[in-house]
Amino acid sequence: MGTIFNSNSILERFEKNIDNKDSVLFLVLEVEEQTDMYVERTNEEHTAMAIFTGAWLKEMYLGLLSYADSKNEELARRLFEQACLLDNIVAGMQIHPGDDPIIKSVTAKLEAIFKTITNTEAYQKGDFGLVENAIPSQAMTTLTKQIGTLRSNITQNKL
Amino acid sequence: MWRKLWLSVFVVGAALFISADMPCDWEDLKKQCQNELKPYKYYAFKVSKVNFGAESQFKEIQIPLFRDSEYRFIFNTSALPEDVKIQIWNAPARFEGRKLIYEAEQGKDIIIYDPPKTRINNRIYINYVIPASNKTELGESSL
Numbered sequence: 001m002g003t004i005f006n007s008n009s010i011l012e013r014f015e016k017n018i019d020n021k022d023s024v025l026f027l028v029l030e031v032e033e034q035t036d037m038y039v040e041r042t043n044e045e046h047t048a049m050a051i052f053t054g055a056w057l058k059e060m061y062l063g064l065l066s067y068a069d070s071k072n073e074e075l076a077r078r079l080f081e082q083a084c085l086l087d088n089i090v091a092g093m094q095i096h097p098g099d100d101p102i103i104k105s106v107t108a109k110l111e112a113i114f115k116t117i118t119n120t121e122a123y124q125k126g127d128f129g130l131v132e133n134a135i136p137s138q139a140m141t142t143l144t145k146q147i148g149t150l151r152s153n154i155t156q157n158k159l
Numbered sequence: 160m161w162r163k164l165w166l167s168v169f170v171v172g173a174a175l176f177i178s179a180d181m182p183c184d185w186e187d188l189k190k191q192c193q194n195e196l197k198p199y200k201y202y203a204f205k206v207s208k209v210n211f212g213a214e215s216q217f218k219e220i221q222i223p224l225f226r227d228s229e230y231r232f233i234f235n236t237s238a239l240p241e242d243v244k245i246q247i248w249n250a251p252a253r254f255e256g257r258k259l260i261y262e263a264e265q266g267k268d269i270i271i272y273d274p275p276k277t278r279i280n281n282r283i284y285i286n287y288v289i290p291a292s293n294k295t296e297l298g299e300s301s302l
Contacts, residue, residue, distance in 0.1 A: 025200075026200075029200055029201050029202070032201070032202075032203075033201050036203060036204060037186070040185065040204075040206055081281050085221075085223060088221060126254065126255070128250075128251065128255070129253065129281070129282075130249070130250055130280065130281075131283075
């Protein structure tokens with residue numbers, strides 16, 4: 001995947017245009033398209049799935065930290081919406097080829113995190129992140145702890 | 160800054176279909192869609208491989224969306240030997256009372272759909288209804 005960044009001097013173009021919002025946007029979209037093409041050509045969808053899982057975890061971690069500071073209800077609704085994507089993420093990770101113990105460990109922890117969501121009243125009443133519900137405060141506390149722990153385990157290589 | 164940047168983006172999703180039984184150049188299919196993209200910018204594409212069989216089939220794909228962006232969806236079905244019904248719903252099939260947002264006209268190779276902003280929320284669900292098909296006959300017709 002490194003070839004994507006080395007080709008056409010993308011990093012150089014990025015540096016030159018860092019102050020130009022439109023140019024940066026074009027470059028981001030170009031990298032995204034080349035990455036998508038690379039994944040499709042090399043049948044690396046499972047790798048893309050693992051990358052997406054990492055991105056989801058990081059975004060949820062930052063969102064939950066922000067909520068802890070602001071108690072912003074709009075943010076709580078968006079977090080519920082994003083948390084409901086976890087069923088697909090777990091399904092994708094479960095079919096990851098091979099027996100990588102780290103993938104298996106992360107998947108098991110994500111399943112436990114998703115239980116926190118499925119245990120909420122909103123989810124059980126049929127809201128899969130499509131209705132404007134916020135994460136209840138008790139579930140928010142549990143999620144913050146679970147996601148914080150998983151993120152720390154990954155970043156500190158303790159899986 | 161990123162939030163504002165994304166809000167100003169027009170994005171497009173392209174779905175390319177290939178039959179798993181027949182050789183197909185998906186990169187060429189994608190290029191064909193690029194002509195239909197303007198004035199939108201590339202966002203994502205997805206190649207869906209279809210295995211025709213004796214039983215009809217159903218596939219569901221969930222597409223997360225940015226709330227305040229405008230989208231164009233382009234479907235290229237030209238590599239398929241049979242028509243596949245393409246529907247866009249506001250919720251997954253398991254969700255009672257979901258609403259059909261769009262159903263593509265059949266018989267066209269390239270289908271373009273620009274959903275009104277009021278009709279989509281934070282995600283949509285694309286359903287592919289794949290008809291039953293005799294594999295042997297398809298194999299013969301492709302020779």
